[in-house]
Amino acid sequence: MSLALPNSGSESLAAVAEPIPPAHTSRALRHLRWCLTRNTIRSLLSGSRLRLSMILVCCAIFWAGLFGLFWGGFEFMGMNDALFNGIFEYLFSMFFLSILVMLLFSTGIITYTALFHSREGTFLLTMPATTDRIFAYKFAEAVGLSSWGFFLLGSPLMVAYGLTMHAPPGFYLMFLAYLVSFVLIAGSIGAMVAIVVANVFPKRQRMVLGAAALATIVGIIVLGIQVWTTPGEALRGDWLSKVQDRLAFCQHPLWPSRWMSAGLIASARGEWPRGWYYLMVLSAHAGLCYLAAAAMARDLYFRGYSRVQGNRSARRRLGFYAVDAVFHRAFFFLPRPVRLLILKDLRTFRRDPAQWSQFLIFFGLLGFYFMNIPRLGYAVQLPSWRNLVSFLNLSVTALILSTFTSRFIFPLLSLEGRNFWVLGLFPLRREQILWGKFVFSVGIALLPTELLVSLSDIMLGMGPLMIGLHMAMVAVLCMGLSGISVGLGARLPNLRESDPSKIAVGFGGTLNLLVSLVFIFAIVTALAVPCHLYFLGLEHPEAQFALSHSGFRLWLSLAITVSLLIGAVGTILPLRIGIKAVQRMEL
Amino acid sequence: MIDVHGVTKRFGSKCAVDRLDLEVKAGELFAFLGPNGAGKTTTIKMICGLLAPTAGTVRIGGFEASSLAARQLLGYVPDQPYLYDKLTGREFLRFVVEMYGLDPDRSARRVLELIDTFEMGDYVDDLCESYSQGMKQRVVFASALVHEPRVLVVDEPLVGLDPRSARIVKDLFVQQARSGCAVLMSTHLLAIAEELADRIGIVDHGRMLATGTLDELRSRVQHHGPLEDLFLKLTGNLRPDVVGLPDSSMKTQHAGSRS
Known part of the structure; x- marks a missing residue:
């Protein structure tokens, strides 16, 4: 054994502490990124080719689907x-204004977490790198994570637009430069907001996030009311022209979204001077915004970090123990350990705005759309059309629920992580842990989805039978989606990861989402087909496959039986698989 | 080399560190002791430039602790080491070398020397995600020493290390100090402080209760028993109550035996 000793003071302190050229640290951070990327790709290629292929195939299908649409x-x-x-x-x-707001939020949140709450951020701050270099490194990561979805959505949109407009080939290169510049503007503003929040509200970052989300929702509602109260018949020329007047704010010449739309339209038409002009305006502002963000990080990152870290230990949480007591009384029929587990998950859910704010925004927007149904004139359409819309609305609700269960319920067991042994050593059967999570998920999912679907049906003027049928379907879907997410979450846990979003986008999470989509498709198709054929028969008795009243009864009974069977299999089978996995799990 | 002068750190209404003074000279091994929540880690984070003091000054080798110059002099081993899961141990060490802008040939020799010192040859080319806690701890120690720091700050140095690795680390601390490095070690293990430290500082409720050699502390408190009793006397004066202990008179007896 040999021991490495420090250089025994031959160099003076001033010589040792001589500033390292910033280019050195930048090169080191770039090399770090390269090594991490290379090793991650190697791991993916050597570890699970199936997972990689599945991700690529899903992306390709998604891209092609969007392009077709x-x-x-x-x-x-x-x-x-x-x-x-x-x-x-x-x-x-x-569209670009909405994306600007979303990118601002997502990059801001990711940058905030990466700079002020990650262990890597702390580690890098002990290195001799200037704070603006550390910011640059983490910012690139945050922009990549927040904007890949935008590229997946924006590229088929632009290609489809280019083809429709018979755009010159240069357009397809140009739109990529537009997207990159746009992402940099939104990301830099988001990062600046994150640094300001850390410095000014180090204790109140979640409150700031909640307030910003609320302001966005209010903005969307105000916008919706503007469209709602536009006089004239919906989707007619004069109505559209009045709507355009009311949406004139999105055409303000200072919005980057306006530069995007004007520049892209000009480029697609082959008006190159105008296209280049807007691209230069965008890229110049992207550079300016990034420089401002880097300067802000140079001067305020360390101060913000110190304030955020310093204030974390002084935080206290309200227990809401009265709510706990009410919960225990209301669900007295559940075993007490299960109730305690549900309360634990409920408390975690309540204290994580990332969970309930997304839930609130998506279901809020859906509720807003359902309330607007009479304005869109669906209620006066033919019964078969209304029936079709009601099933589509139900499907959308179920799809949003499936993203919620994949994002938040699937990672629940993984998040127990290294502390799983605590649950495992409790005096309760291990399957009770899963049942607790299942009941929690169903409870959280049932209330908003039932409300939304009944609202949609009432607005569409559906009869009591269909409303009852849809509500029962939603209950089956809630149980099935919860069963799939809890069961697969236990079968394919990722106990090493503490970030639920990373667990959700892993192999298990992707598989969970796919199984959930297949489940929704099976249930909805089983019930929607006989209903549609019946309503079609009311309008066109001569139509092929149209069902009579008696035929409808028979087919509907059969469809209900099949969907209940699918629901039962979809709920119980994954749960059984999960329970077996948990029972075999070594602590 | 480490000069903490009149430092206070407040977290809202809570005072984590209260007018604390501390000096660690070059070639000295200083053990920082205190109960949980006494303010040790907060002080260490201020020394490493991760937290800004509410009042007072922290200087490393004469430079302000948050400056780049101070960071170049400092090697820091946190209580919860951070490694990149998707880097190998060797790649991680090379990254640290590059960050400090070291001469490639000299640093390559240094990396090899450290791999040998910490006996990491068997696993240093595997991804860090496959390492045990002890392996990670060894890589982090190596990374803190790779740039030959003049100040070494270690928070809970022996967490996760097996006896052989712990011995290596303990020997290393002593040798670093003897070769002119200022070593500040925060620990709960009083035996290590007793065995290694040139001087000991005991902190509680954010205030430095006493500093000095073990003999100086003993004579100051008029106590000649083991360091554990000295520590308890300084921080609470009594052995803690153990809930459910059948003989509750133990505390009284012990207190009586000290007087």
């Missing part, structure tokens, strides 16, 4: 020249 939409709009020329700039401006 956008292309079809643009072709449809292209049938009406007046509509085609007038509405695109508004559509793109609104």
